[in-house]
Amino acid sequence: MALDRILILAAASLLCGIFLRERGRAWFLLIASVLVIFWLQPALPIRGFDFWTPIATLVLVVLTWYFTADDETRKQRKNTIVLLIVASVVLLLNLTRFVPQLQIFTASRPPQLETTLIIFLISGLTLLALSRLTRFSASFLTLGLILTIGLFLTLKVPALTYWTSYALRSLTGQSLDGTRNTDFVWLGFSYVAFRLIHTIRDRQMGRLPSVDLGEYLTYVIFFPAFTAGPIDRIERFIKDLRAPFAGLTLGTFYPASQRLLLGLFKKFVIADALALIALNDTNALQVKSTGWMWVIVYAYAFQIYFDFSGYTDIALGIARLLGIKLPENFASPYLKPNLTQFWNNWHMTLTQWFRAYFFNPITRWLRSWQKPLSMPMMILLTQVATMLLIGFWHGVTWNFTLWGLWHGLGLFIHNRWSDMTKAKAATWAGTPAKQAVLNISGILLTFHFVAFGWIFFALSSPVASWQVLLKLFER
Amino acid sequence: MSNEIIASLAKFIAEKILKQPSKVISADEAIISSGLIDSFSLMDLALFVEDTFNVRIEDTELNAETFDNLTQLAALIASRK
Numbered sequence A: 001m002a003l004d005r006i007l008i009l010a011a012a013s014l015l016c017g018i019f020l021r022e023r024g025r026a027w028f029l030l031i032a033s034v035l036v037i038f039w040l041q042p043a044l045p046i047r048g049f050d051f052w053t054p055i056a057t058l059v060l061v062v063l064t065w066y067f068t069a070d071d072e073t074r075k076q077r078k079n080t081i082v083l084l085i086v087a088s089v090v091l092l093l094n095l096t097r098f099v100p101q102l103q104i105f106t107a108s109r110p111p112q113l114e115t116t117l118i119i120f121l122i123s124g125l126t127l128l129a130l131s132r133l134t135r136f137s138a139s140f141l142t143l144g145l146i147l148t149i150g151l152f153l154t155l156k157v158p159a160l161t162y163w164t165s166y167a168l169r170s171l172t173g174q175s176l177d178g179t180r181n182t183d184f185v186w187l188g189f190s191y192v193a194f195r196l197i198h199t200i201r202d203r204q205m206g207r208l209p210s211v212d213l214g215e216y217l218t219y220v221i222f223f224p225a226f227t228a229g230p231i232d233r234i235e236r237f238i239k240d241l242r243a244p245f246a247g248l249t250l251g252t253f254y255p256a257s258q259r260l261l262l263g264l265f266k267k268f269v270i271a272d273a274l275a276l277i278a279l280n281d282t283n284a285l286q287v288k289s290t291g292w293m294w295v296i297v298y299a300y301a302f303q304i305y306f307d308f309s310g311y312t313d314i315a316l317g318i319a320r321l322l323g324i325k326l327p328e329n330f331a332s333p334y335l336k337p338n339l340t341q342f343w344n345n346w347h348m349t350l351t352q353w354f355r356a357y358f359f360n361p362i363t364r365w366l367r368s369w370q371k372p373l374s375m376p377m378m379i380l381l382t383q384v385a386t387m388l389l390i391g392f393w394h395g396v397t398w399n400f401t402l403w404g405l406w407h408g409l410g411l412f413i414h415n416r417w418s419d420m421t422k423a424k425a426a427t428w429a430g431t432p433a434k435q436a437v438l439n440i441s442g443i444l445l446t447f448h449f450v451a452f453g454w455i456f457f458a459l460s461s462p463v464a465s466w467q468v469l470l471k472l473f474e475r
Numbered sequence B: 001m002s003n004e005i006i007a008s009l010a011k012f013i014a015e016k017i018l019k020q021p022s023k024v025i026s027a028d029e030a031i032i033s034s035g036l037i038d039s040f041s042l043m044d045l046a047l048f049v050e051d052t053f054n055v056r057i058e059d060t061e062l063n064a065e066t067f068d069n070l071t072q073l074a075a076l077i078a079s080r081k
Helices: A003-019 A022-040 A049-068 A077-098 A113-132 A139-156 A158-171 A189-204 A213-221 A234-242 A250-275 A281-286 A290-321 A339-345 A348-367 A375-394 A398-428 A432-458 A462-472 B002-017 B039-053 B070-080
Strands: none
Touching (some): A003 A022, A003 A290, A022 A049, A022 A077, A022 A213, A049 A113, A139 A158, A139 A189, A189 A213, A189 A234, A213 A234, A290 A432, A290 A462, A339 A398, A339 A432, A348 A375, A348 B039, A375 A398, A375 B039, A398 A462, A432 A462, B002 B039, B039 B070
16 A cells, blocks of 8 residues: 555544544444545456446445344344445445546546446345345355355466456456456455455354444454454454544554554565565576575565564554554564464464464364374374465465465474474573573574575565575575 | 362373473463464363363364463353353
8 A cells, every 4th residue: 555545544544533433433434444445446457347346345245244144133224324325435436437536536437337236236136135035044154155265266366367357358348368367456355355254154153243234344344454454353343343432542642653653664664675675576587696695585574574564553553543453463473483483473363363264173173083193194284284275365376385385384393393392492491591592593493484485475486486595505 | 160270271281282291380371372382282272171171162262362371261161161
């Protein structure tokens, strides 16, 4: 997100924090979030889709809410009011098609109104049809889960993205010659999907709290966390949302603005400066000396940390101005003495999500086998599968696969090593000095393991990554 | 009652997870956020709790926010018994 946009959002949030209370703030959070998903959606080469993609996000969220809400909440009148207001905001945005001066919220001129109306009509009819079904079947939830994962794959597998672009271009009657797999960017979908899956799974397990449509929409598309997380849990988020909001006080303003400024500094000063020399596809080929190769690899490791954790600080700071305390996402990950702890402190909300909805259920299932696998085998399977999935979350490519594999195997090896040496290490490190030696060598080893992993993450081909690795250790 | 639960949890963690039977784990010591117990062993702990005390701990609850020390875990167990 560009600096000017962040500053506008921060200023709007500050004004909201100062002037709005209770319901005023709730409406602000909802309407601002709806506007922001249109505002941040980049222009797409496929005609009309930079307007329809945010609409698709809204329709998906509304339908998922409908599937996951309990009967009583679903019947409340305020949901209809929320639905009408959100639809009106979208229609007003669409109407700016005729007023070029007001086209500030969309990447390009909004498409013809009829299509939006048809989308609304179809969504409305779907909702109506669903509400007429007397027995609300649990299979709808499974269907929603499959649909969300399917959409996710469509956006993350380059070949599928290519064919989607191809199909959409055919649909809009555009030339098919220039079709690229980068044509179709659905901003924020990765995070939206995680929030949707979380609520669907919790509903299936009977643990989802009752939330109305306004609260659910605000949770899923909450603008400070829309593009880069963190992934909050709905029960925590609505606790803040429902807590009495007496407006912004100096006691909240200081930590919130400090956090925001820290984030801006990390992202726009440190990370952007490091980006000038950080590893990428171009300089990986250009750098000829081993020394410089180390420099650009280190620069990338720090750039990705300052960039991502800076964005998190910005999100947390803006959210604090609005009275929402989003969860932390980073806790000094590069200062952790082993890989397991690194992953407990890097993009924490993502790893917690994977633990809750993948790692733990799989581990539990493997343990329940009549003839369980051996412990090391189970650990290998679960760690590698989890890290591969985290890799795929970034994109289903060879390099993200290798990155996931690198970390999955790393976690497995650390687990086995620590299992074998835990008792010995505890006896050996009897003095503070020895403990420090163990700790510092652990930190250095872990940091380098992670930094080498980033070589796969930063580059787009396995061959290029391998050449960088060779260069690092060339004599 | 709560002390008994804590003692049995501490014994399980020291013996089976950390493999250091003589290690003392105090009731208020952070066990998850400190990295003492990794995610795999956390499932061991959950299964031990489920078998021993006959209460269910959900997959989504195995994190430092739900419980991070033995006092909190014992309270969670007691509240579900």
